[in-house]
Amino acid sequence: MDNKLETLENVRENISYNLSEGVKNRKSDFRTFTLCSHGIYPTGRTVVLRGYDSLTNILTFHTNSHADKIKDINENPYVCCVFYSKSLKIQIRCFGHAEINRKNTRSIASWNNMNDMSKECYFQNPPPGTQIKSYNDFSKTIFSSVSDNFCVVDVKLEKLDWLFLKREGHRRANIFINNKESDTWVSP
Numbered sequence: 743m744d745n746k747l748e749t750l751e752n753v754r755e756n757i758s759y760n761l762s763e764g765v766k767n768r769k770s771d772f773r774t775f776t777l778c779s780h781g782i783y784p785t786g787r788t789v790v791l792r793g794y795d796s797l798t799n800i801l802t803f804h805t806n807s808h809a810d811k812i813k814d815i816n817e818n819p820y821v822c823c824v825f826y827s828k829s830l831k832i833q834i835r836c837f838g839h840a841e842i843n844r845k846n847t848r849s850i851a852s853w854n855n856m857n858d859m860s861k862e863c864y865f866q867n868p869p870p871g872t873q874i875k876s877y878n879d880f881s882k883t884i885f886s887s888v889s890d891n892f893c894v895v896d897v898k899l900e901k902l903d904w905l906f907l908k909r910e911g912h913r914r915a916n917i918f919i920n921n922k923e924s925d926t927w928v929s930p
């Protein structure tokens with residue numbers, strides 16, 4: 743994105759642009775992010791960015807209801823989504839709370855837009871995270887038109903920590919989604 747990244751408004755635009763690119767463009771570094779949740783241990787894992795709405799400030803990813811991340815979110819919905827682009831030298835940490843959509847109109851609408859290969863994963867037996875005797879001791883037999891395991895998770899963003907690595911001096915800013923006046927530069 744061609745702006746000088748010299749104002750907090752530029753930073754907001756930069757975040758919005760990069761996250762939108764992540765959804766649209768498979769080659770974007772913002773296509774995946776590390777979703778951090780807090781269970782017994784704090785943990786992170788890579789997921790694909792499936793949606794970003796710049797008006798509602800919601801990030802979306804898909805997952806299986808049996809996944810540990812769902813257990814974590816059910817216990818503590820506060821999550822952090824960490825993006826990093828090596829080529830742009832930009833890290834964006836997005837703090838917010840997650841809402842799980844399962845067997846509802848939102849999850850069914852997303853299901854209907856998916857290809858068969860993606861759908862298959864949600865019929866995996868035994869479910870993800872189950873111990874198996876051999877590496878291939880699982881199957882993906884489709885046994886209904888919609889999988890009850892399919893979840894669409896929306897993360898409602900609250901605060902963003904943006905960091906731009908630059909030879910002449912790094913730049914860092916905090917963006918408060920619902921309180922623009924509090925947006926601030928931070929010493930990197």
Ligand SMILES: Cc1cc2nc3c(=O)[nH]c(=O)nc-3n(C[C@H](O)[C@H](O)[C@H](O)COP(=O)(O)O)c2cc1C
Nearest residue numbers: 774787788789790803804805806809810811812871
């Ligand atoms: C490039 C990449 C993309 C991934 N995308 C997803 C995804 O969109 N949703 C998901 O649940 N897991 C995804 N995974 C797998 C997760 O990183 C993780 O291994 C799995 O979901 C189990 O995590 P959990 O036990 O902490 O819930 C992806 C892994 C990689 C390497």
